[in-house]
Amino acid sequence: MTTISIRDVWKEYDDQVVLERVSLEIEPHAFVLIVGASGCGKSTLLRMLLGQEQPSRGEILIDGTPLPPEPGPDRGVVFQRYSVFPHLTVRENVTLGLEFGQAPIAGRLFGGARKRAIAEAEHYIELVGLEQAMDKYPSALSGGMQQRLAIAQALITKPKVLLLDEPFGALDPGIRADMHELVIKLWQDSKMTVFMVSHDLSEAFYLGTRLITLDRRRNRPEERERYGASITHDIPITRRRENRHRGIKLAEGDVL
Amino acid sequence: MFLALLPFALVIAVYAFGSAERLAVNPNDKLLPGWTSFVDAIDRMAFQPDKRTGNYLLWTDTYASLVRLFAGVASATLFSLIFGICIGILPIMRATFAPFIAVIAMIPPLAVLPILFIVFGLGETAKIVLIAIGVAPFITRDIALRVEEIPREQIVKAETLGANSWQIITRVVLPQIWPRLIDSVRLSLGAAWLFLISAEAIASQSGLGYRIFLLRRFLAMDVILPYVAWITLLAVIIDAALRLFQKRAFPWFAGGRS
Numbered sequence: 354m355t356t357i358s359i360r361d362v363w364k365e366y367d368d369q370v371v372l373e374r375v376s377l378e379i380e381p382h383a384f385v386l387i388v389g390a391s392g393c394g395k396s397t398l399l400r401m402l403l404g405q406e407q408p409s410r411g412e413i414l415i416d417g418t419p420l421p422p423e424p425g426p427d428r429g430v431v432f433q434r435y436s437v438f439p440h441l442t443v444r445e446n447v448t449l450g451l452e453f454g455q456a457p458i459a460g461r462l463f464g465g466a467r468k469r470a471i472a473e474a475e476h477y478i479e480l481v482g483l484e485q486a487m488d489k490y491p492s493a494l495s496g497g498m499q500q501r502l503a504i505a506q507a508l509i510t511k512p513k514v515l516l517l518d519e520p521f522g523a524l525d526p527g528i529r530a531d532m533h534e535l536v537i538k539l540w541q542d543s544k545m546t547v548f549m550v551s552h553d554l555s556e557a558f559y560l561g562t563r564l565i566t567l568d569r570r571r572n573r574p575e576e577r578e579r580y581g582a583s584i585t586h587d588i589p590i591t592r593r594r595e596n597r598h599r600g601i602k603l604a605e606g607d608v609l
Numbered sequence: 610m611f612l613a614l615l616p617f618a619l620v621i622a623v624y625a626f627g628s629a630e631r632l633a634v635n636p637n638d639k640l641l642p643g644w645t646s647f648v649d650a651i652d653r654m655a656f657q658p659d660k661r662t663g664n665y666l667l668w669t670d671t672y673a674s675l676v677r678l679f680a681g682v683a684s685a686t687l688f689s690l691i692f693g694i695c696i697g698i699l700p701i702m703r704a705t706f707a708p709f710i711a712v713i714a715m716i717p718p719l720a721v722l723p724i725l726f727i728v729f730g731l732g733e734t735a736k737i738v739l740i741a742i743g744v745a746p747f748i749t750r751d752i753a754l755r756v757e758e759i760p761r762e763q764i765v766k767a768e769t770l771g772a773n774s775w776q777i778i779t780r781v782v783l784p785q786i787w788p789r790l791i792d793s794v795r796l797s798l799g800a801a802w803l804f805l806i807s808a809e810a811i812a813s814q815s816g817l818g819y820r821i822f823l824l825r826r827f828l829a830m831d832v833i834l835p836y837v838a839w840i841t842l843l844a845v846i847i848d849a850a851l852r853l854f855q856k857r858a859f860p861w862f863a864g865g866r867s
Contacts, residue, residue, distance in 0.1 A: 423768060424765055426770060429769055430765065430769045435762035435763055436763075438785075440785050440859070449770060450770035450771065453771040453773075457773060457775075457776070458775070460775070503766075506766075506770070509770075510771055
């Protein structure tokens, strides 16, 4: 079980403060939804958890140890776009994570190791429901299928933390609802902590066990650069979980 | 298909008409020879051994030219691939070499040809180096740009899958660059032919360009025109072969573009 501590994190680019005084203690196996207006630093926070960017001040700890300064296999990620490799088939895309871990020089596996890796990859592909598309290239998949593939690909390294950066922002409502069910199921069946950035409040309330909103406390134009966004709400969501377990779907855009 | 053939038919018809007109006035006209002269010339160059050397000239010329062309383009491609990927991936390489390559690309390669002849002598090396120098800056810059185009998300994703830098290059960057490299080589082949013919025209004992410029002294249009057509055909075949190879070897690439 993974705990994450974000301790007084600031992020500044040159003179501009993007995030300030962000502190969070994340309990094990949480599903954290981060919402906020455009440009309020949601994605920046996610990139810092990923290790793609470093906090200007403060620190982020995973299980008590500071986050390494670069992305690594303990933190999986799905972006809104470009998360899958266009030159690899579905099967190859998912197998790749195992090959990276097991073959540092060749980057490829051979013989029995390759067979085992492929079998494991196919298991994850079946989990996300892409078994019909094993040999297809991503360009032949719909947007929703590409995101399913990206999720399977991220899960194969068994990350402690899964980071989702508006992963369903470009999908149709119907497909999006299917993806919600998939993500909840995968999260329930694992021990991982999920962070997801979203624009959509109803999606956030539906999926999350905890909702974090980011906003700027001071928003006058002359103050914008000097004051970053910080956490304005930190809401534990419990009342909807029973509904979710009973499988009740909320309609898209429902006001909670 | 018919529409595509129409311009070709038109050019041939205009030539046939002009040729017939001139030959009617002067049967010894050399500028626009008739079809029989062409057939004779092609037979002489391609299927009869040359009286002096015993070679079948068209084939020895073609072989000599293609060896130079492939050697030049291949060495340029290899250099550009390695260098282009380094410039595209490593910021320090980009900062150091991108402006340098941009300036080098502006040097007219033919202006360097005398230097190459002085340094490498009049043999094969100078011609191959001319082709390589002529096309390498273009391919290098193109590859560097294509590498930079790979979305940052893909690199980060590979890192979250546990990839080291070497694995990112060999499994993520390089496989996506291959088909783009073929595009780049296809585009630079026109320039490569230009440099090949130029080098052969200036100093050579064989080659398609050499033959054309040699026979120019005798106004031997009956040989020059088929040679030009033959060079064009070779260029078209090479281009089509590269395109076919790209389509077969990288099916994901065509799928992603459509």
